[in-house]
Amino acid sequence: MGTKTVDEAGTTEAAEVKPEHEAAAAEAGAAEETEEATAEADLVENGSESGEEGPSGVGQGAGAVVSAALGVVSLTGSWLGTVAAARQTLVGQLQTSSSAGVAKQIKAVYGDAWQASALWGGVFALLALIVGVVVLVRPAFGAPGKPQAAWIKSVAWGGVALGVIGLLLAVLKYTDVLLGLPSAG
Numbered sequence: 001m002g003t004k005t006v007d008e009a010g011t012t013e014a015a016e017v018k019p020e021h022e023a024a025a026a027e028a029g030a031a032e033e034t035e036e037a038t039a040e041a042d043l044v045e046n047g048s049e050s051g052e053e054g055p056s057g058v059g060q061g062a063g064a065v066v067s068a069a070l071g072v073v074s075l076t077g078s079w080l081g082t083v084a085a086a087r088q089t090l091v092g093q094l095q096t097s098s099s100a101g102v103a104k105q106i107k108a109v110y111g112d113a114w115q116a117s118a119l120w121g122g123v124f125a126l127l128a129l130i131v132g133v134v135v136l137v138r139p140a141f142g143a144p145g146k147p148q149a150a151w152i153k154s155v156a157w158g159g160v161a162l163g164v165i166g167l168l169l170a171v172l173k174y175t176d177v178l179l180g181l182p183s184a185g
Helices: 019-046 058-076 079-095 102-141 150-174
Strands: 002-006 012-016
Touching (some): 058 102, 058 150, 079 102, 102 150
Antiparallel strands (some): 002 012
16 A cells, blocks of 8 residues: 655655554554553552662661670670780789789789770670661661661660660779679778
């Protein structure tokens, strides 16, 4: 089937238009529109209009677990705190002569080690507290439309609570309010 077209100069040209190509083009256009409509419906249903998936929360979940673990370490002690306390005990033994008074020996050998252990417990507690707070405030700076999973909030709050308790205990240990050194006399 042929059609005639007239250009601006007034000449007539014969143009062939094949109806089967027109039908195929129309079907392809309809299929594209259907795919676009389906994709838009999926995006609206998922709450994301940018075409990208929102954050999965894996990093926040990991941060919450790390916060809780650091809080537990601050309460139970760490390898680093144990090594620091043993080092302080050795330093105290080396610096204290056998002729020194009992009070000075107790302070140098045991008191400084106790404070080193408390100091490292406080460091882990402070880290637990900071990581937990960062995880809890992260949604305010991320994707505000996507709520944080309940388990992430719960674990992060647990880490914050353990961090606060660990920090309080570390301060009490360091200042000898909790389980202070015995008196020598």
